[in-house]
Amino acid sequence: MTINQYSEPIPKTVFRFRHLLGIEGLLRDDIERLLDLSDVYVGANRQSDKKHSNLRGRTQINLFFENSTRTRTSFELAGKRLGADVINMSVGTSSIKKGETLIDTAMTLNAMHPDVLVVRHPDSGSVHLLAEKVNCSVINAGDGTHEHPTQALLDAVTIRRRLGHGLEGLTVAICGDIAHSRVARSNIHLLSIMGARLRAVAPPTLIPAGLDRMGVELHYDMETGLKDADIIMMLRLQTERMKGSYVPSIREYYRLYGLDNDKLKAANPNALIMHPGPMNRGVEIDSEVADDIDRSLIREQVEVGVAVRMACLEALVGTQSQPWAKNN
Ligand code: NCD
Numbered sequence: 001m002t003i004n005q006y007s008e009p010i011p012k013t014v015f016r017f018r019h020l021l022g023i024e025g026l027l028r029d030d031i032e033r034l035l036d037l038s039d040v041y042v043g044a045n046r047q048s049d050k051k052h053s054n055l056r057g058r059t060q061i062n063l064f065f066e067n068s069t070r071t072r073t074s075f076e077l078a079g080k081r082l083g084a085d086v087i088n089m090s091v092g093t094s095s096i097k098k099g100e101t102l103i104d105t106a107m108t109l110n111a112m113h114p115d116v117l118v119v120r121h122p123d124s125g126s127v128h129l130l131a132e133k134v135n136c137s138v139i140n141a142g143d144g145t146h147e148h149p150t151q152a153l154l155d156a157v158t159i160r161r162r163l164g165h166g167l168e169g170l171t172v173a174i175c176g177d178i179a180h181s182r183v184a185r186s187n188i189h190l191l192s193i194m195g196a197r198l199r200a201v202a203p204p205t206l207i208p209a210g211l212d213r214m215g216v217e218l219h220y221d222m223e224t225g226l227k228d229a230d231i232i233m234m235l236r237l238q239t240e241r242m243k244g245s246y247v248p249s250i251r252e253y254y255r256l257y258g259l260d261n262d263k264l265k266a267a268n269p270n271a272l273i274m275h276p277g278p279m280n281r282g283v284e285i286d287s288e289v290a291d292d293i294d295r296s297l298i299r300e301q302v303e304v305g306v307a308v309r310m311a312c313l314e315a316l317v318g319t320q321s322q323p324w325a326k327n328n
Pocket of ligand 1: 071148182183235236238276
């Protein structure tokens with residue numbers, strides 16, 4: 001199937017906001033439209049011709065104040081596949097006064113008339129601040145421990161595609177360093193909006209206060225936490241964000257919370273395993289589990305990530321409707 005075969009346009013407005021700063025505050029319908037458009041792009045990315053013109057003439061600047069491999073590459077590829085001019089800016093934070101530089105940089109870039117800024121920054125809330133100062137759309141590619149909306153969207157698309165149905169009623173166990181994870185926070189918002197049952201499984205030191213008030217069941221051991229789970233989301237121990245020590249030792253952490261085939265026995269026999277990457281094998285996850293092609297969705301997450309970013313870019317700054325999206 002070629003992607004241009006449909007002639008009927010779909011409504012131009014896929015997303016009603018100017019920015020994508022987080023999942024919190026979105027409605028189920030907002031999320032579903034982005035997931036549906038992402039599905040179209042997963043198909044389009046499997047064609048040999050991957051180049052489209054929906055962002056032709058648009059300028060996308062990826063502004064990363066934190067190291068990133070997959071997210072930055074994924075956004076870069078997404079913009080290029082849609083025909084945008086994509087500029088990457090990596091900005092070190094070590095020697096600068098963050099607040100000042102963030103706004104200064106934003107104002108400088110704004111003067112160059114970009115259409116979309118994709119921003120990652122180590123401080124929670126910084127991307128919102130930046131979005132208030134510029135005239136273009138802003139996508140949050142991860143701000144501190146706050147939100148990482150495109151990761152939660154890509155996780156949802158990956159689950160939906162594998163299971164062939166929506167997220168309603170699924171039991172999802174989010175395990176590991178939840179306290180420092182923007183991925184967890186965005187996923188908790190998205191999964192609860194979509195009607196999944198949520199569990200947090202971690203040592204008490206890695207569970208942020210107030211999580212139970214967000215409707216999340218708290219578990220301090222893997223056996224009860226994984227019991228009958230349909231989806232297991234493992235998180236990296238984010239030592240770079242920790243001030244002080246949160247776990248007795250890596251060895252002890254792996255013994256109690258590292259996902260291996262033994263701990264997996266507690267889960268639903270068809271339970272699927274996810275990880276946003278980068279993985280620390282032998283810390284939060286065992287290689288055998290991570291590489292299990294039947295149960296691990298980790299590679300699909302990366303594939304779907306490009307499609308989701310294309311969908312978000314298209315939804316925010318696309319130049320045309322997507323006639324080929326109809327009926328796909
Ligand atoms: C995550 C992030 O940066 O928040 N990674 C990612 O975007 N692929 C999770 C992490 O760094 O552990």
